[in-house]
Amino acid sequence: MTEEEKKHQKELWKQDRARERREEWEKIRALGAGARLQYFWDYYKIVLVIVLGAVLALYFILNVIKGVRTDTLLYVCVLNSNELDPDTELLREDYIQARGGLENMQEMTFDSSLYVNPDANGTSQADVATSMKIAAFVGAGTVDAFIAPPYVTDFEQKSGMYMALDDILTQDEIQKLGSQNCLYYAPEPVDEDESAKNGPWMPETEDKSADEHKSGLPGSEDVSAGENKSDLRNDAGSTEGADTAVRADAFVLNTEAGDDKHIYAVRVDQAGVFGNYHIYSDTPVWFAVIGNAPHIDETLRFLHFLLGKKEENNNE
Numbered sequence: 001m002t003e004e005e006k007k008h009q010k011e012l013w014k015q016d017r018a019r020e021r022r023e024e025w026e027k028i029r030a031l032g033a034g035a036r037l038q039y040f041w042d043y044y045k046i047v048l049v050i051v052l053g054a055v056l057a058l059y060f061i062l063n064v065i066k067g068v069r070t071d072t073l074l075y076v077c078v079l080n081s082n083e084l085d086p087d088t089e090l091l092r093e094d095y096i097q098a099r100g101g102l103e104n105m106q107e108m109t110f111d112s113s114l115y116v117n118p119d120a121n122g123t124s125q126a127d128v129a130t131s132m133k134i135a136a137f138v139g140a141g142t143v144d145a146f147i148a149p150p151y152v153t154d155f156e157q158k159s160g161m162y163m164a165l166d167d168i169l170t171q172d173e174i175q176k177l178g179s180q181n182c183l184y185y186a187p188e189p190v191d192e193d194e195s196a197k198n199g200p201w202m203p204e205t206e207d208k209s210a211d212e213h214k215s216g217l218p219g220s221e222d223v224s225a226g227e228n229k230s231d232l233r234n235d236a237g238s239t240e241g242a243d244t245a246v247r248a249d250a251f252v253l254n255t256e257a258g259d260d261k262h263i264y265a266v267r268v269d270q271a272g273v274f275g276n277y278h279i280y281s282d283t284p285v286w287f288a289v290i291g292n293a294p295h296i297d298e299t300l301r302f303l304h305f306l307l308g309k310k311e312e313n314n315n316e
Contacts, residue, residue: 027039070107075108076143082281099301138161145303150252153286156288158189180271
């Protein structure tokens with residue numbers, strides 16, 4: 001075959017391809033919307049799957065690279081918030097500003113999506129999911145602190161979740177916070193086998209009169225049947241577990257020191273800045289440090305910020 005014949009054959013091939021493409025597009029234009037989608041899927045599904053796979057692979061790789069390069073300075077879980085739209089993001093932004101901002105690839109996370117139901121015993125899908133998420137985060141050394149109402153704080157302390165703060169807080173802080181009944185004292189938690197023998201968790205409400213309840217913790221209110229029930233919500237936004245709400249209002253943490261007791265949480269809603277944020281309503285709020293918290297220094301700096309210690313908030 002001569003060069004002239006080869007060239008002529010190539011031109012014929014190009015013309016045939018162009019005609020086939022025109023006929024194909026004419027056929028597609030004549031189809032309805034649903035038929036067009038079916039046509040593309042029948043003829044180009046392999047290409048679409050390959051493109052989608054490439055996009056997903058690129059997205060995964062970029063997230064892995066970002067995760068490796070990102071330095072998380074603080075991870076706080078806000079448990080059982082009873083506000084429909086809690087100000088956790090505003091609290092996060094204000095703290096970042098107070099500490100002097102973040103450097104490139106640094107981040108802080110304030111998670112208010114978790115609802116812990118001490119009475120559930122893992123009976124619902126939401127409770128199981130929450131327990132698994134908390135276990136995974138704590139086990140991986142991701143979470144630094146919990147902010148929670150008293151009955152959740154007590155429940156998590158009994159599970160061995162928290163770090164004792166006796167040697168973390170200064171003596172001046174212990175004396176001042178103790179005089180304000182803002183320190184939660186409890187014995188060291190028992191192991192899981194011993195805890196299982198004691199049956200399901202029940203709140204330790206004290207047998208006190210209404211006046212004694214008022215004098216226990218600062219801000220505590222008289223509780224009677226059917227009054228001051230917290231609007232506790234689960235992830236779905238329901239009020240499942242209203243009986244827990246009654247006991248939550250009546251639940252009082254121990255604030256008296258003892259030889260066999262350690263400090264496990266600090267009340268943060270009485271002084272400082274926490275009361276400026278709509279995160280909880282009509283309940284005391286306690287701050288506890290996770291036993292294997294990866295960012296102790298930053299966690300204490302955040303606690304000092306909540307308590308209004310501005311001198312502790314500047315970058316070193």
